[in-house]
Amino acid sequence: MKSKGFIGPIGDDLPSLIPLVFALIIFFYSFTFAWNIYDERNSIFSDSVDVFNVAHAMRGSSYISGFEDFQENCSKARSIKRVNFRVGLLELSSNPLAEGGEHFAGFGRDVSDDFFDPPDSEKFECSNSSDDIPPLYSLRFFPVALQRDYGEGNDRHFFVKPMLLVVITWQ
């Protein structure tokens, strides 16, 4: 019998190992890539749900009747343990269209530095962590109405002004 091209029972199968190894490498690489994407996106969705939960607890009916009400909402938000957060209020303008009117100042490098801190009350800030906000965080914001008591004695009155509730969360 002629043996042209015949190396042996095992030798003849050796070349087929090359595409097999290629196939395995491609498969495991794709699987790992897909798993990483799946994991990362689930983490992002979980963070977003946490932001909404914290925002929902702090926002209530979008009317904050004062610092005590804010603190009460803060206690409810602190029951959410899965995520670190810092929440505060920024001032919005009621007359941006007027000549010389005020405008929303925007978000600074460290948003928490600009949180509403009136002279007659404590800073409207709520957090469940004493750590600094890391470079990677999620941020959402919603308008709310804040009741402010003003004046003393016979001049005492209250008014409601628009504020922006800023919710920052991180893992």
Next chain:
Amino acid sequence: MAMNGKGQASITDALYFLLIVSALSVFLFVYSMNYGSTVADQIERQFGQEYASSSFRTIFYNSTPRIPGESLEETLEVDYLLAAIKEDYADDKKINRTREVLANNIVGIMEPLHDSFDYAFYVYLEEAGAQKFAFLLVSLHNRVLPEGRRVGDYTTDAIVYLCEPAELTSLDRLEAMLSKLGTVSRSESRMRLPIIKESGQSTDLVTSYVNLAMWVSTQIPEEFNDLNCDPCWIKSQGADEWEKQNGPACPQLGP
């Protein structure tokens, strides 16, 4: 001959295996690229919905000084904006004295999203079987490419329109316009508006519908041209202040 064919069969099997695994890998890759896109869309939609809902309530909870021009901190008499609007409407069935205050509150509350979003705020009521607008504000971005300039040289002006649609089908026109804008986040509520009777002794109550709709800034459909809108405030690209315009639907410029 049979023994010579064995090596070829193994390589062929391996190539088939490589082909199948490549197809599976492509499928895994495509699946992972699309994974969560629906959920991500829903999350953005939820954010838009909650922002619209919060903005809506904040607009009406806000206080306004009874004496125009005074600040909330200095004035002694304040009122809820909602109450001021009802009072304005009661005597002549028009929101005219509080138009500018309402516009200021709406634009102020929407300012954090203003760079990327357009929005419409409107109050309509049913009268004699037809819908009539008591108030319609639309904020848009107008992108202009100056003649002879390149595509990257767009300038974008922000414009706040006040509209006085006259036609009975204007609500349909507005809804048709909104349906062409992609994902629109909306919040709606009812508001009872008083009307002082001719005798002046008592009031009737009519039900109006208040809407806030917001969408990512895009090219506005042609239905907008049927709404009889006037540009009342314009902010040019790079400017800090709004310029008030003088149109028929706009609050009058000061003396």
